Amino acid sequence: MLIALDVGNSHVKVGGFNGDDLQFVASIETDDRQTGEQYACALKDVFGLYGVMLSEIHGAVLCSVVPGMHPIMSKALRFLTNGPILNVSSGVKTGLNIKIDQPRALGSDLVANAVWAMHTGQTPCVVVDMGTVTTFTAIDRDGVLVGTAIAAGVRIMLDAVKRSAAQLPIVQLEAPAHGVIGKNTVEAIKAGAVYGAAAMIDGMLARYADAFGAAPHVFLTGGASEAIAPYLQTEAELDPYITLRGLYLIWKKNRG
Known part of the structure:
Protein backbone atom coordinates (compact mmCIF):
# COMPACT_ATOMS: atom_id res chain seq x y z
CA MET A 1 0.00 0.00 0.00
CA LEU A 2 1.14 3.53 -0.82
CA ILE A 3 0.41 6.25 1.72
CA ALA A 4 -0.27 9.76 0.38
CA LEU A 5 -0.22 12.76 2.71
CA ASP A 6 -1.62 16.18 1.81
CA VAL A 7 -0.45 18.51 4.58
CA GLY A 8 -2.65 21.60 4.66
CA ASN A 9 -2.76 24.58 6.99
CA SER A 10 -5.54 23.08 9.11
CA HIS A 11 -5.51 19.32 8.48
CA VAL A 12 -3.40 16.51 7.10
CA LYS A 13 -5.32 14.30 4.70
CA VAL A 14 -4.10 10.73 4.75
CA GLY A 15 -4.89 8.45 1.82
CA GLY A 16 -4.10 4.77 1.33
CA PHE A 17 -3.73 3.46 -2.23
CA ASN A 18 -3.84 -0.21 -3.10
CA GLY A 19 -2.81 -0.08 -6.74
CA ASP A 20 -4.94 2.62 -8.36
CA ASP A 21 -7.69 2.21 -5.76
CA LEU A 22 -7.94 4.86 -3.04
CA GLN A 23 -8.99 2.56 -0.22
CA PHE A 24 -9.34 5.02 2.63
CA VAL A 25 -9.03 8.70 3.48
CA ALA A 26 -8.59 10.07 6.98
CA SER A 27 -7.83 13.48 8.47
CA ILE A 28 -5.69 14.57 11.40
CA GLU A 29 -4.95 18.07 12.66
CA THR A 30 -1.94 20.01 11.40
CA ASP A 31 0.23 21.15 14.30
CA ASP A 32 3.91 21.88 13.69
CA ARG A 33 4.50 21.91 17.45
CA GLN A 34 4.14 18.14 17.50
CA THR A 35 7.10 15.85 16.97
CA GLY A 36 7.70 13.17 14.39
CA GLU A 37 7.15 10.58 17.11
CA GLN A 38 3.75 12.05 17.96
CA TYR A 39 2.66 12.06 14.34
CA ALA A 40 3.95 8.51 13.91
CA CYS A 41 1.63 7.44 16.74
CA ALA A 42 -1.30 9.34 15.19
CA LEU A 43 -0.71 7.80 11.77
CA LYS A 44 -0.32 4.32 13.25
CA ASP A 45 -3.70 4.76 14.95
CA VAL A 46 -5.24 5.81 11.61
CA PHE A 47 -3.81 2.76 9.87
CA GLY A 48 -5.15 0.55 12.65
CA LEU A 49 -8.64 2.01 12.26
CA TYR A 50 -8.63 1.01 8.59
CA GLY A 51 -7.03 -2.38 9.13
CA VAL A 52 -3.71 -1.50 7.46
CA MET A 53 -0.67 -3.37 8.75
CA LEU A 54 2.67 -1.56 8.68
CA SER A 55 4.18 -4.44 6.72
CA GLU A 56 1.76 -3.64 3.87
CA ILE A 57 3.11 -0.10 3.40
CA HIS A 58 5.75 0.01 0.65
CA GLY A 59 6.25 3.77 0.44
CA ALA A 60 4.81 7.23 0.92
CA VAL A 61 4.40 10.48 -1.01
CA LEU A 62 3.61 13.83 0.56
CA CYS A 63 3.08 17.48 -0.22
CA SER A 64 2.89 20.30 2.29
CA VAL A 65 1.97 23.99 2.27
CA VAL A 66 3.42 24.28 5.80
CA PRO A 67 7.23 24.27 5.40
CA GLY A 68 7.94 23.17 8.98
CA MET A 69 5.81 20.05 8.53
CA HIS A 70 8.04 18.44 5.87
CA PRO A 71 10.74 17.17 8.27
CA ILE A 72 8.18 16.27 10.94
CA MET A 73 6.05 14.12 8.62
CA SER A 74 9.09 12.59 6.93
CA LYS A 75 10.42 11.53 10.33
CA ALA A 76 7.01 10.15 11.30
CA LEU A 77 6.85 8.06 8.14
CA ARG A 78 10.35 6.72 8.73
CA PHE A 79 9.06 5.08 11.92
CA LEU A 80 6.31 3.37 9.95
CA THR A 81 7.88 2.19 6.70
CA ASN A 82 11.26 1.20 5.30
CA GLY A 83 10.06 2.11 1.82
CA PRO A 84 10.99 5.29 -0.07
CA ILE A 85 9.39 8.59 0.92
CA LEU A 86 8.84 11.11 -1.88
CA ASN A 87 8.48 14.80 -0.99
CA VAL A 88 6.87 16.78 -3.82
CA SER A 89 9.29 19.66 -4.39
CA SER A 90 11.39 21.13 -7.20
CA GLY A 91 13.24 18.40 -9.06
CA VAL A 92 10.40 15.88 -8.79
CA LYS A 93 9.04 14.72 -12.15
CA THR A 94 5.46 15.87 -12.72
CA GLY A 95 5.08 16.08 -16.49
CA LEU A 96 3.61 19.58 -16.17
Whole structure:
Protein backbone atom coordinates (compact mmCIF):
# COMPACT_ATOMS: atom_id res chain seq x y z
CA MET A 1 0.00 0.00 0.00
CA LEU A 2 1.14 3.53 -0.82
CA ILE A 3 0.41 6.25 1.72
CA ALA A 4 -0.27 9.76 0.38
CA LEU A 5 -0.22 12.76 2.71
CA ASP A 6 -1.62 16.18 1.81
CA VAL A 7 -0.45 18.51 4.58
CA GLY A 8 -2.65 21.60 4.66
CA ASN A 9 -2.76 24.58 6.99
CA SER A 10 -5.54 23.08 9.11
CA HIS A 11 -5.51 19.32 8.48
CA VAL A 12 -3.40 16.51 7.10
CA LYS A 13 -5.32 14.30 4.70
CA VAL A 14 -4.10 10.73 4.75
CA GLY A 15 -4.89 8.45 1.82
CA GLY A 16 -4.10 4.77 1.33
CA PHE A 17 -3.73 3.46 -2.23
CA ASN A 18 -3.84 -0.21 -3.10
CA GLY A 19 -2.81 -0.08 -6.74
CA ASP A 20 -4.94 2.62 -8.36
CA ASP A 21 -7.69 2.21 -5.76
CA LEU A 22 -7.94 4.86 -3.04
CA GLN A 23 -8.99 2.56 -0.22
CA PHE A 24 -9.34 5.02 2.63
CA VAL A 25 -9.03 8.70 3.48
CA ALA A 26 -8.59 10.07 6.98
CA SER A 27 -7.83 13.48 8.47
CA ILE A 28 -5.69 14.57 11.40
CA GLU A 29 -4.95 18.07 12.66
CA THR A 30 -1.94 20.01 11.40
CA ASP A 31 0.23 21.15 14.30
CA ASP A 32 3.91 21.88 13.69
CA ARG A 33 4.50 21.91 17.45
CA GLN A 34 4.14 18.14 17.50
CA THR A 35 7.10 15.85 16.97
CA GLY A 36 7.70 13.17 14.39
CA GLU A 37 7.15 10.58 17.11
CA GLN A 38 3.75 12.05 17.96
CA TYR A 39 2.66 12.06 14.34
CA ALA A 40 3.95 8.51 13.91
CA CYS A 41 1.63 7.44 16.74
CA ALA A 42 -1.30 9.34 15.19
CA LEU A 43 -0.71 7.80 11.77
CA LYS A 44 -0.32 4.32 13.25
CA ASP A 45 -3.70 4.76 14.95
CA VAL A 46 -5.24 5.81 11.61
CA PHE A 47 -3.81 2.76 9.87
CA GLY A 48 -5.15 0.55 12.65
CA LEU A 49 -8.64 2.01 12.26
CA TYR A 50 -8.63 1.01 8.59
CA GLY A 51 -7.03 -2.38 9.13
CA VAL A 52 -3.71 -1.50 7.46
CA MET A 53 -0.67 -3.37 8.75
CA LEU A 54 2.67 -1.56 8.68
CA SER A 55 4.18 -4.44 6.72
CA GLU A 56 1.76 -3.64 3.87
CA ILE A 57 3.11 -0.10 3.40
CA HIS A 58 5.75 0.01 0.65
CA GLY A 59 6.25 3.77 0.44
CA ALA A 60 4.81 7.23 0.92
CA VAL A 61 4.40 10.48 -1.01
CA LEU A 62 3.61 13.83 0.56
CA CYS A 63 3.08 17.48 -0.22
CA SER A 64 2.89 20.30 2.29
CA VAL A 65 1.97 23.99 2.27
CA VAL A 66 3.42 24.28 5.80
CA PRO A 67 7.23 24.27 5.40
CA GLY A 68 7.94 23.17 8.98
CA MET A 69 5.81 20.05 8.53
CA HIS A 70 8.04 18.44 5.87
CA PRO A 71 10.74 17.17 8.27
CA ILE A 72 8.18 16.27 10.94
CA MET A 73 6.05 14.12 8.62
CA SER A 74 9.09 12.59 6.93
CA LYS A 75 10.42 11.53 10.33
CA ALA A 76 7.01 10.15 11.30
CA LEU A 77 6.85 8.06 8.14
CA ARG A 78 10.35 6.72 8.73
CA PHE A 79 9.06 5.08 11.92
CA LEU A 80 6.31 3.37 9.95
CA THR A 81 7.88 2.19 6.70
CA ASN A 82 11.26 1.20 5.30
CA GLY A 83 10.06 2.11 1.82
CA PRO A 84 10.99 5.29 -0.07
CA ILE A 85 9.39 8.59 0.92
CA LEU A 86 8.84 11.11 -1.88
CA ASN A 87 8.48 14.80 -0.99
CA VAL A 88 6.87 16.78 -3.82
CA SER A 89 9.29 19.66 -4.39
CA SER A 90 11.39 21.13 -7.20
CA GLY A 91 13.24 18.40 -9.06
CA VAL A 92 10.40 15.88 -8.79
CA LYS A 93 9.04 14.72 -12.15
CA THR A 94 5.46 15.87 -12.72
CA GLY A 95 5.08 16.08 -16.49
CA LEU A 96 3.61 19.58 -16.17
CA ASN A 97 4.35 22.50 -18.47
CA ILE A 98 4.26 25.44 -16.04
CA LYS A 99 4.40 28.98 -17.40
CA ILE A 100 4.18 31.35 -14.45
CA ASP A 101 6.66 33.89 -13.12
CA GLN A 102 8.08 31.67 -10.37
CA PRO A 103 7.36 27.99 -11.11
CA ARG A 104 9.42 26.79 -8.12
CA ALA A 105 7.18 28.81 -5.79
CA LEU A 106 4.00 27.04 -6.94
CA GLY A 107 2.41 25.19 -4.02
CA SER A 108 2.99 21.44 -4.13
CA ASP A 109 -0.71 20.84 -3.51
CA LEU A 110 -1.55 22.87 -6.63
CA VAL A 111 1.03 20.86 -8.55
CA ALA A 112 -0.67 17.63 -7.47
CA ASN A 113 -4.08 19.02 -8.44
CA ALA A 114 -2.79 19.99 -11.89
CA VAL A 115 -1.19 16.59 -12.43
CA TRP A 116 -4.54 14.90 -11.84
CA ALA A 117 -6.39 17.39 -14.05
CA MET A 118 -3.93 16.82 -16.89
CA HIS A 119 -4.27 13.07 -16.43
CA THR A 120 -7.99 13.31 -17.26
CA GLY A 121 -7.23 15.04 -20.58
CA GLN A 122 -10.01 17.61 -20.12
CA THR A 123 -8.57 20.99 -21.11
CA PRO A 124 -8.93 23.89 -20.77
CA CYS A 125 -9.75 23.37 -17.13
CA VAL A 126 -9.70 25.02 -13.74
CA VAL A 127 -9.15 23.16 -10.47
CA VAL A 128 -10.94 24.87 -7.57
CA ASP A 129 -9.54 23.67 -4.24
CA MET A 130 -11.61 24.74 -1.24
CA GLY A 131 -9.34 24.35 1.76
CA THR A 132 -8.18 26.91 4.30
CA VAL A 133 -7.89 29.16 1.28
CA THR A 134 -9.73 28.71 -2.01
CA THR A 135 -7.34 28.29 -4.92
CA PHE A 136 -7.91 28.28 -8.67
CA THR A 137 -5.39 26.51 -10.92
CA ALA A 138 -5.84 27.29 -14.62
CA ILE A 139 -4.67 24.99 -17.42
CA ASP A 140 -5.18 26.11 -21.01
CA ARG A 141 -6.32 24.04 -23.99
CA ASP A 142 -2.68 23.13 -24.77
CA GLY A 143 -2.17 21.65 -21.33
CA VAL A 144 -0.08 24.54 -20.00
CA LEU A 145 -0.51 25.63 -16.40
CA VAL A 146 -0.84 29.34 -17.05
CA GLY A 147 -1.70 30.78 -13.66
CA THR A 148 -3.45 30.60 -10.33
CA ALA A 149 -5.62 32.68 -8.02
CA ILE A 150 -5.98 32.58 -4.25
CA ALA A 151 -8.96 33.77 -2.21
CA ALA A 152 -9.90 33.48 1.46
CA GLY A 153 -11.51 30.15 2.25
CA VAL A 154 -15.13 29.97 3.36
CA ARG A 155 -14.15 28.77 6.84
CA ILE A 156 -11.78 31.75 7.19
CA MET A 157 -14.74 33.97 6.40
CA LEU A 158 -16.85 32.31 9.10
CA ASP A 159 -14.02 32.66 11.62
CA ALA A 160 -13.53 36.32 10.69
CA VAL A 161 -17.23 37.06 11.13
CA LYS A 162 -17.16 35.55 14.61
CA ARG A 163 -13.97 37.38 15.65
CA SER A 164 -15.08 40.74 14.30
CA ALA A 165 -18.63 40.73 15.59
CA ALA A 166 -18.81 39.41 19.14
CA GLN A 167 -22.59 39.07 19.19
CA LEU A 168 -22.73 36.79 16.15
CA PRO A 169 -22.86 33.04 16.87
CA ILE A 170 -20.64 30.23 15.56
CA VAL A 171 -22.48 28.30 12.82
CA GLN A 172 -21.99 25.12 10.80
CA LEU A 173 -20.99 25.34 7.16
CA GLU A 174 -24.32 24.39 5.61
CA ALA A 175 -27.07 26.03 3.62
CA PRO A 176 -29.89 27.65 5.63
CA ALA A 177 -33.39 26.24 5.60
CA HIS A 178 -34.85 29.22 3.70
CA GLY A 179 -32.19 29.53 1.02
CA VAL A 180 -30.41 32.78 0.33
CA ILE A 181 -33.00 34.83 2.26
CA GLY A 182 -32.01 34.20 5.86
CA LYS A 183 -34.86 34.50 8.38
CA ASN A 184 -32.66 34.93 11.46
CA THR A 185 -29.03 35.64 12.38
CA VAL A 186 -27.84 32.02 12.09
CA GLU A 187 -29.53 31.59 8.72
CA ALA A 188 -28.13 34.91 7.55
CA ILE A 189 -24.55 33.88 8.33
CA LYS A 190 -25.05 30.49 6.66
CA ALA A 191 -26.54 32.16 3.57
CA GLY A 192 -23.63 34.56 3.31
CA ALA A 193 -21.08 31.78 3.71
CA VAL A 194 -22.56 29.15 1.39
CA TYR A 195 -24.14 31.29 -1.32
CA GLY A 196 -21.41 33.91 -1.08
CA ALA A 197 -18.69 31.29 -1.64
CA ALA A 198 -20.65 29.74 -4.51
CA ALA A 199 -21.22 33.13 -6.15
CA MET A 200 -17.52 34.01 -5.85
CA ILE A 201 -16.54 30.75 -7.52
CA ASP A 202 -19.16 31.16 -10.26
CA GLY A 203 -17.92 34.69 -10.90
CA MET A 204 -14.29 33.64 -11.08
CA LEU A 205 -15.10 30.77 -13.44
CA ALA A 206 -16.99 33.14 -15.75
CA ARG A 207 -13.85 35.27 -15.95
CA TYR A 208 -11.71 32.21 -16.69
CA ALA A 209 -14.11 31.36 -19.52
CA ASP A 210 -13.57 34.87 -20.92
CA ALA A 211 -9.80 34.51 -20.58
CA PHE A 212 -9.75 31.10 -22.31
CA GLY A 213 -12.34 32.00 -24.92
CA ALA A 214 -14.24 28.84 -23.94
CA ALA A 215 -15.87 27.44 -20.84
CA PRO A 216 -13.24 25.38 -18.96
CA HIS A 217 -13.90 22.00 -17.44
CA VAL A 218 -14.14 22.59 -13.70
CA PHE A 219 -12.80 20.28 -11.00
CA LEU A 220 -13.96 21.01 -7.45
CA THR A 221 -12.02 19.61 -4.52
CA GLY A 222 -10.98 20.35 -0.94
CA GLY A 223 -12.54 20.12 2.50
CA ALA A 224 -15.38 22.60 1.91
CA SER A 225 -16.18 21.45 -1.63
CA GLU A 226 -19.00 19.06 -0.77
CA ALA A 227 -20.82 21.74 1.23
CA ILE A 228 -20.64 24.31 -1.58
CA ALA A 229 -20.94 22.16 -4.73
CA PRO A 230 -24.78 21.89 -4.75
CA TYR A 231 -25.13 25.68 -4.86
CA LEU A 232 -22.85 26.42 -7.80
CA GLN A 233 -24.51 27.57 -10.99
CA THR A 234 -21.48 26.43 -12.99
CA GLU A 235 -21.20 22.75 -13.84
CA ALA A 236 -18.32 21.21 -11.90
CA GLU A 237 -16.88 17.73 -11.37
CA LEU A 238 -16.73 17.14 -7.61
CA ASP A 239 -13.96 15.00 -6.13
CA PRO A 240 -12.77 15.92 -2.61
CA TYR A 241 -9.59 13.86 -3.05
CA ILE A 242 -8.00 15.23 -6.22
CA THR A 243 -4.81 16.26 -4.39
CA LEU A 244 -4.29 12.73 -3.07
CA ARG A 245 -4.93 11.26 -6.52
CA GLY A 246 -2.42 13.69 -8.02
CA LEU A 247 0.17 12.65 -5.42
CA TYR A 248 -0.35 9.04 -6.42
CA LEU A 249 0.31 9.89 -10.07
CA ILE A 250 3.46 11.81 -9.12
CA TRP A 251 4.65 8.75 -7.21
CA LYS A 252 4.12 6.60 -10.29
CA LYS A 253 6.05 9.04 -12.49
CA ASN A 254 9.01 8.99 -10.13
CA ARG A 255 8.94 5.51 -8.63
CA GLY A 256 7.09 3.51 -11.23
